[in-house]
Amino acid sequence: MSNYILPILFLFLILYCIYKKINTYDHFVKGAKGAIKLVVEIFPFIASILIAVALLRVSGITSFLVKIISPVFKLLGIPPQLCELIILRPFTGSGSYGILENIFSTYGADSYISRCASVIMGCSETIFYVATIYISQTKVKKLLYAIPVALFCSFVGTIIACLLCRVI
Amino acid sequence: MMLASILVLLVTNPSAMLSEMIGSSTQALDLCIELCAIYVIWLGFVELLDASGLSEKLAKLLRPLIKKIFKVDNSEIQKIIALNLSANMLGIGNASTPMGIRAMNALDDKSGKANFSMIMLIVINATSIQLLPTTIIGLRTSAGSQNPADIIIPTLIATICTTLLGIFLVHLIDKIKNKCKRRRK
Numbered sequence: 531m532s533n534y535i536l537p538i539l540f541l542f543l544i545l546y547c548i549y550k551k552i553n554t555y556d557h558f559v560k561g562a563k564g565a566i567k568l569v570v571e572i573f574p575f576i577a578s579i580l581i582a583v584a585l586l587r588v589s590g591i592t593s594f595l596v597k598i599i600s601p602v603f604k605l606l607g608i609p610p611q612l613c614e615l616i617i618l619r620p621f622t623g624s625g626s627y628g629i630l631e632n633i634f635s636t637y638g639a640d641s642y643i644s645r646c647a648s649v650i651m652g653c654s655e656t657i658f659y660v661a662t663i664y665i666s667q668t669k670v671k672k673l674l675y676a677i678p679v680a681l682f683c684s685f686v687g688t689i690i691a692c693l694l695c696r697v698i
Numbered sequence: 699m700m701l702a703s704i705l706v707l708l709v710t711n712p713s714a715m716l717s718e719m720i721g722s723s724t725q726a727l728d729l730c731i732e733l734c735a736i737y738v739i740w741l742g743f744v745e746l747l748d749a750s751g752l753s754e755k756l757a758k759l760l761r762p763l764i765k766k767i768f769k770v771d772n773s774e775i776q777k778i779i780a781l782n783l784s785a786n787m788l789g790i791g792n793a794s795t796p797m798g799i800r801a802m803n804a805l806d807d808k809s810g811k812a813n814f815s816m817i818m819l820i821v822i823n824a825t826s827i828q829l830l831p832t833t834i835i836g837l838r839t840s841a842g843s844q845n846p847a848d849i850i851i852p853t854l855i856a857t858i859c860t861t862l863l864g865i866f867l868v869h870l871i872d873k874i875k876n877k878c879k880r881r882r883k
Contacts, residue, residue, distance in 0.1 A: 561745025584722035585703035639843035652853035
């Protein structure tokens with residue numbers, strides 16, 4: 531079903547533009563012009579955050595954190611196998627998809643662990659990445675309580691996800 | 699974060715540092731090229747939405763909600779936020795990013811600090827309000843799952859919970875802050 535959503539969306543939009551007698555091509559080109567400029571402006575931010583994540587991982591700090599945090603996670607009903615995914619998820623989208631695929635192949639796509647991991651991925655975002663890119667063109671230097679609140683909510687989501695996968 | 703990592707690497711594996719850094723910045727460049735291709739399509743799409751007046755209609759539909767949640771009165775900003783949220787809900791996260799950046803620029807009051815609406819936008823985007831986790835279902839299918847779509851309902855419940863919690867917390871913190879300010883006066 532979901533495969534049809536995007537083509538239908540595009541089709542509908544183009545038909546609507548024709549109905550409204552709008553020059554589709556000219557407007558599409560006008561909008562598309564902004565893409566390169568936007569990417570050039572956000573590139574340094576993406577690069578810095580990816581470099582930081584890579585260093586964090588290769589230095590072994592992540593695996594050290596996993597060791598410390600896993601007993602706490604166990605208490606909250608989160609399987610310790612998901613620690614790495616949960617820790618890296620706020621930082622890297624592609625990285626956490628890599629971990630997700632790893633979990634699938636290790637435990638099987640229909641196991642409890644894999645289903646938990648899927649729901650966690652679905653209800654969370656790469657928080658630091660989103661925050662960095664969103665403020666990259668503004669004058670904002672301080673995000674105040676935005677990041678802690680987002681992290682806390684994601685974490686609550688993780689606990690809910692593990693609970694739900696047990697029931698549903 | 700970077701400092702700590704480099705310090706640890708100095709002890710454990712000093713030769714890995716530079717190659718790791720170059721590797722990940724190459725990865726960032728790849729990602730940007732990919733993003734550029736995606737943005738071309740979505741920014742063109744949004745321009746068409748704008749020109750046809752559809753984005754105006756969408757914003758009108760979401761206006762009461764946005765006004766209440768974001769406390770924004772400017773209709774132009776409401777429109778951008780409406781586009782950002784709808785792209786998010788459809789699971790086309792890459793389309794929502796350029797709209798998010800545009801909305802943040804419009805909300806910026808140049809004080810160097812994030813204001814209430816900006817924080818709300820970040821929190822809502824960061825808790826992800828995806829209705830259809832298409833990528834994950836795709837990954838599960840290719841991993842040989844018998845029923846790849848059975849995560850939709852738990853994901854939906856979890857994501858609604860986190861988003862509502864986020865909205866509630868941001869409002870709560872804002873209220874407490876305002877009270878403290880009043881007391882000081």
